[in-house]
Amino acid sequence: MGQSYNDEDLMRDGAGIYIHIPFCKQACHYCDFHFSTSMKKREAIVAALLKEIQLRKDELGNKEIATIYFGGGTPSVLSDDEIKSIIDAVYTNFTVIANPEITLEANPDDLSAQRIKQLALLPINRLSIGIQSFFEEDLKLMNxxxxxxxxxxxLKEATKYFDNISIDLIYGVPGMSNERWQQNIEKALSFNVPHISSYALTVEPKTALHTFVKKGIISQPSDEVAQQHFQILVDKLKENNFIHYELSNFGKEGYFSKNNTAYWLGKKYFGIGPSAHSYDGVSRSWNVSNNTLYLKAIESNKLPLESEELTIGDRYNEYIMTGLRTIWGVSLEKIQQDFGKGYFDYLLKESETFIEKELLEIENGNLKVTSKGKFLADGIASDLFFINLED
Incomplete structure (x- = not known):
């Protein structure tokens, strides 16, 4: 069971571990994450993940682990023993809080009734299921x-064994009417899941979808349709007591994603596996996005990562971007304390127009997007960025 978004447990000073599983059965047309459809190196990658965890055991100092998140790729392609071995390695090498949130991303084709029963016997206490749509034509378009x-x-089976389930849905799909999108939401609600993550279909470079759109095989997703779908989603989930706590995330009280909330609140996390990112509050690092190079480095007891020190301007801009996406907004007190009067004055000045247009508001010392401004949150944030600073 999660915690209320006002509870101290959600805000506690724990770190998160993200574990990237770089394998998928097939490539979704819209995906630009790092993965391979060949399973040949699966055992070697799992062994390397265990070794990387051990190599990085001193990285967090005395900080406790509050969340463990299996992402990808498709983590549910791993066997139960492989998943358990990774969780055990985290417990062996780090101090983990009592009852951490342990999330497994999974695809429906991996979740047979028998598999769900087996997963329920593992320490995993949260499933994030990539439904995307309940309509065949949408699933085929996305591959x-x-x-x-x-x-x-x-979903019918998973809800028998797991209390904490999130599902992903994609809107703005070419050919998806408002009515079909509404039916998607209603179908999701019929399973009484406590968390829904929903994203607009975007055309990322170097994806199959990008090629199909360029060749005219698939229509370019419409921003206008996506905005209509977004508003339908917001209204429908609000009616059903979901809290819109982050731009793309809706949870019943007590069921917010602790792992993702930590990202948005700027807490420390580190990523294990090829392409995984880490953040320690002042610098960001990332592992190489190549399975072969990752394996060679780990076998040589080297960490295959690059890093960059974030300037005060970088950190300010990231806080604006993540803060405006959330229910908590941007703390004006934090801006003044962490970044100084120059940033504070700049933010207030640049916010004026958006406040006049009722896209932003200041509430209890926090700058937040209004209901009217939610769909535009990322664009508003980028307009508030501090550019060309001499840090």
Missing amino acids: RAHNTDQAEAC
Whole structure:
């Protein structure tokens, strides 16, 4: 069970571990994450993940681990023993809080009734299921590995064994009417899941979707349609007592993602596996996005990562971007304390126009997007960035 978004547990000073599993059964047309559809190196990668955890055991000092998150790729392609071995390695090498949030991203085609029962015996206490749509035509356009029957069957079964379930839905899909999008939401709600993450379909460079759009095989997703779908989603989930706590995330009280909330609140985390990112409050690092190079480095007891020191301007801009996406907003007190009067004055000045247009508001000392401004949050944030600073 999660905690209220006002509870201290959600805000406690723990760190998170993200574990990237770089394998998928097939490539979704819209995905630009690092993965391979060949499973040949799976055992070697799992062994390397265990070794990287051990190599980095001193990285967090005395900080406790509050969340463990299996992302990808498709973590559910791993066996139960492989998943357990990774969790055990975290416990062996770090101090973990009592009852940490342990999330496994999973696809419906991996979640048979028997597999769900087995997963429930592991320490995993949260499933994030990539449904994306309950309609066959949408799943085919996205090149998802599952079908609608599997989507519904896995949720029917998973809700028997897991209390904390999140599902992903994608809107703004070419050809998806407002009515079909509404039906998607209603179908999701029928399973009584306590958390929904929902994203607009975006055309990322070097993806199959980008190629299809360029060739005219698939229509360019419409911003206008996406905005309509977003508003339908916000209204419908609000009616059903979901809290819109981050731009793309909606949770019942007590079921916010602790892992992702830590990212948005600027807490420390580190990533294990190829392409995984880490953040310690002042610098960011990332592992090489290549399975072979990752394996060679780890075998040589080297960490295959690059890093960059974030300037005060970088950190300010990141805080604006993440803060405006959340229910908590941007603390004006934090801006003044952490970044100084120059940034504070700049933010107030640049916010004036958006406040006049009722896209931003100041509430209890926090700068927040209004209901009217939510869909535009990322664009508003970029307009508030401090550019060309001499840090």
